[in-house]
Amino acid sequence: MTSILHGVDVHARYQAGWPQKTIPGVDFVITKATGGTSLVIDGWKSMLAGAKRTGVYHYARERGRAGTAAQEAANFIRQAALAPSDALLVLDWEEASGNNLGNADWVLEWMRLVEAALGRRPVFYTYRATLLAHPSLRRVQQAGYPLWYARYPYSAPVGWKSYEQPTDVPYWGRPAIWQYSSAGGVPGWDAALDLNIFYGGPSDWAALTASTNRDTTSEGESLVARTPAQAVDWAQSMIGKRQYAGMCERFVRTAYGYPAAYRTAMLAYEASKKAGTIHMDTTPPVGVPVFWRLQGVPAGHVALSIGGGRAISTSGEDGSSGIQVIRIANYQPRHSTYLGWAEVYHGQRVYTAAAAAATAATAAATTKTGRHRWYTGRIDGHFGPETVKALQRALAREKRYTRAVDGSFGTETSKSWQGWLRDQKTYTHAVDGSFGVESWKAVQRSMKARNLYSRMIDGQAGTYTITAVQHWLAGNY
Known part of the structure; x- marks a missing residue:
């Protein structure tokens, strides 16, 4: 034996x-x-x-x-x-x-x-x-x-x-x-x-009983360094997934494509604090790490800012699990204390005024008119996977969509869009995921309100309707 x-x-x-x-x-x-x-x-x-x-x-x-x-x-x-x-x-x-x-x-x-x-x-x-x-x-x-x-x-x-x-x-x-x-x-x-x-x-x-402070790279994680804009794109593609539950530091450093260096968010925060400036405002620029201290949880928490006072996080504002968009000022699980956002992360400077301007112009970020450019593809009137992905990212930012950004126009995406259309006062029917004539009429009304659609409100998802949607997602209004 x-x-x-x-x-x-x-x-x-x-x-x-x-x-x-x-x-x-x-x-x-x-x-x-x-x-x-x-x-x-x-x-x-x-x-x-x-x-x-x-x-x-x-x-x-x-x-x-x-x-x-x-x-x-x-x-x-x-x-x-x-x-x-x-x-x-x-x-x-x-x-x-x-x-x-x-x-x-x-x-x-x-x-x-x-x-x-x-x-x-x-x-x-x-x-x-x-x-x-x-x-x-x-x-x-x-x-x-x-x-x-x-x-x-x-x-x-x-x-x-x-x-x-x-x-x-x-x-x-x-x-x-x-x-x-x-x-x-x-x-x-x-x-x-x-x-x-x-x-x-x-x-x-x-x-x-040994420490698991290794934080090794998981299968499918890229170690190719990304710009802040690219980090945001990757993080948005992960919305709705749960594979990083309890691993916020791994999630954010993987978004940047950085190798493992710190086991916890608090260790990464202390390193960032020593290496550069920490800002305490709750509207950080796109593509910077945002930190919290959590009562009773020594690891702390880190998320990735996407601008507008929001971030992509491995847990929700109430502590719920799953990668999702949160409002930074509202993140409250476990009596959290906001620690601010950092200019330096894993020894790399992720924020300068020039870099922030470039990020805002190239990442699914804000156009010159202050609107978000979720769709960068060809305006062709085709409601394909790339258009749906852009729609899912836009709905995720509004906290309407929390699943994977996969380009599939399924029940969850349909319900999320219906909920958003109801918020816009253009849809008054059931939010049930059945995206039929009444739902498309609501889309047409919303696009018409933005001067993107001028045809009949007929509830048909034709070329003119989808073209209007693509212009909306591209910020062209």
Whole structure:
């Protein structure tokens, strides 16, 4: 058998006075710190006192306190930041957590947010039955998160065991940790304990809890340096996607095409502050990084300005996840503090007066008349993918569209446009994504109000109507 470590997971409420220093054979202690959006276990830190190796876990969707992954991650991060810097971080995902145990998106968002904030890769805890019932949880394994596996081969109380590592665990094959008893009995403690085996020695445990400050480039990320205007174009193409949840610094530096240098937004901010001027206004120029400090989240936050007091961010004004357009002055999750925008980012000057003027003239930016140039293609009356992409970017700026800029005129794009047309007082029907005659009549009315369309309001998406739309998206009015 390979090296193993024995450990327990304890709860300050049920194992009060846990004297682990006097109990032989305890190589690690893991304790519950938080649950749901607001539960904090009184005395959890005392359960780790004197332990050789430590860990803290969060009980997902605690009854009566269930919330979004971002809300629950914030609760855990605030407490886990007080644990030893090499403590194992764990998400406890089990039956009492709620009925939707197959919600891999929730799990992955929580894991990524915690990893980004604390710099260590969390471990996923669950039961065999949960894994078998929910194949979607395979995605947690595919994302590279280790498993703490709960399965009890015997119902009778047992002591320390040296079981061989299981090889038939769904999706993972082998777990990092196996909880083999919930009724364990060990010398020196007269009540039941959860007993666990970690498969590896001290150096393997250290590797499991090591910092993930690598921030390596992911597949598909370009390291070709971009101008601020090009960075904005790339960021706009990512609107609606979720792959950078909890990784704002990676998102912004990838937009610029810069290699990894700083693990967190706060580290990047401090470097930018030392290297150049920080401005505190909330209407930064196009293509500069914008920073916030977040209460209880040491990593902070960074977004990319697109002008007009707006930025593209990996989280919303209320903390919701997904790449989206935010209003800088309204970004309020986790009691954020605005830190300003920087002229220098990753050692590169991204703002000068001349560069800002060039960016404003060339990036999907503002024309001489103060209008936005989202469409730069040929005015040909064809409602193709490039025209639709321009429409999606324009609607994203108005916070109407939050999905991917993919050039597909589907339901979400249609609903977004209908909502915008209703704002313009040209559309009074249902915002249902069915873009028919009444919707196109509203488009024609909006274009006519801008002196771009002079034909009959007939609701036909013909060449004249689409040409007007292209002129509108190009700022030619």
